[in-house]
Amino acid sequence: MLLAKSLSRFDALARKVVRVVVYRNDGRSEIVKQQAGDKGCAARITGLIRWINDQVPQNVHIGEALRTEIKMYPEVAVRELVASALIHRDIAITGTGPLVEIFPHRIEITNPGGPLIEPRRFLDMPPISRNEKLASLMRRMGMREELGSGIDRVLTAIEIFQLPAPDFAVTDGNTRATLFAHRSFAEMDKDKRVRTAYQHAGLMHITQKRMTNATLRARFGLPDHEYTKASAVIRDAQDAGVIVPDDPENKAKRHAKHVPFWAARLPSGAVATGGPT
Structure with missing residues (x-):
């Protein structure tokens, strides 16, 4: 072969x-x-x-x-x-x-x-x-x-x-x-935006970094003043169960860091699962 x-x-x-x-x-x-x-x-x-x-x-x-x-x-x-x-x-x-x-x-x-x-x-x-x-x-x-x-x-x-x-x-x-092929943020549907956020969070994590509103804006090519659009995608990705806050205690949403579901911090004694179904 x-x-x-x-x-x-x-x-x-x-x-x-x-x-x-x-x-x-x-x-x-x-x-x-x-x-x-x-x-x-x-x-x-x-x-x-x-x-x-x-x-x-x-x-x-x-x-x-x-x-x-x-x-x-x-x-x-x-x-x-x-x-x-x-x-x-x-x-x-x-x-x-x-x-x-x-x-x-x-x-x-x-x-x-x-x-x-x-x-x-x-x-x-x-x-x-x-x-x-x-x-x-x-x-x-x-x-x-x-x-x-x-x-x-x-x-x-x-x-x-x-x-x-x-x-x-x-x-x-x-x-x-x-x-x-290339699509602007406006041309992407919800699923594509969420998948992009998830993969971006994963790529950031394996390079010892964290996804933030700022890094996601850069990923989508959004200007700084459109941070609310990035926040909406982060919220949708969290609702889909594919990303989680890196520090659940941090309440500052605009500066919050996120990781893929498989990198979530686990309580002592907890065991990671396969993620959302």
Whole structure:
């Protein structure tokens, strides 16, 4: 699966290749182009990522003298999520392989099989791979980051691009990661705002920092005088059970610090749970 020049020569592997489909609209009714690789992962992943990035819409920035085109999504995020789909797929499932779908305003990366870790814990839990030998070889070949750093890098890159938080979900027994194109705060719905706040709090926590109203405003690109909008998102995220106050005794809401639910301070003798359902 990693080094083969032609997977189609192996009956058991022919349907496990990575497929990339590009759609004209945000639905699946009209396919513009598609590609199904025949080579093993190592033989084609660099070319695959390059081809995917070439299909992704670009943002055009016109400066004082130069016209520059900027990729809509950070390449490191696309590369890491595609590599993760290859590593974490359930190869026991026959007749299907990883699927990358490119829409005008999102990318969906789907791999066969449900995750071994609850999706909301991808950031903080040590990764578990169904195919550890494959994962180890891909890391040694420089095709994937070391254990534990992949999702960190994805979320960091997404924050730098100020994109909505990616969605990690389980659908029909498959694991799906969705990257969204840029949307202003006003264009995001409540779920996207809450998910962005949760992932921001998690990323801050694992870097020994804390989410505040100010850091969340910066994450959303909100000016300082719109702190009430950030406060509303924090309140919604608390109501959803995905973040909690770092110091419950602090009543100064505007300067309060928050952490993801899995980093909550526990009373003596208490045991952490899996979080909200």
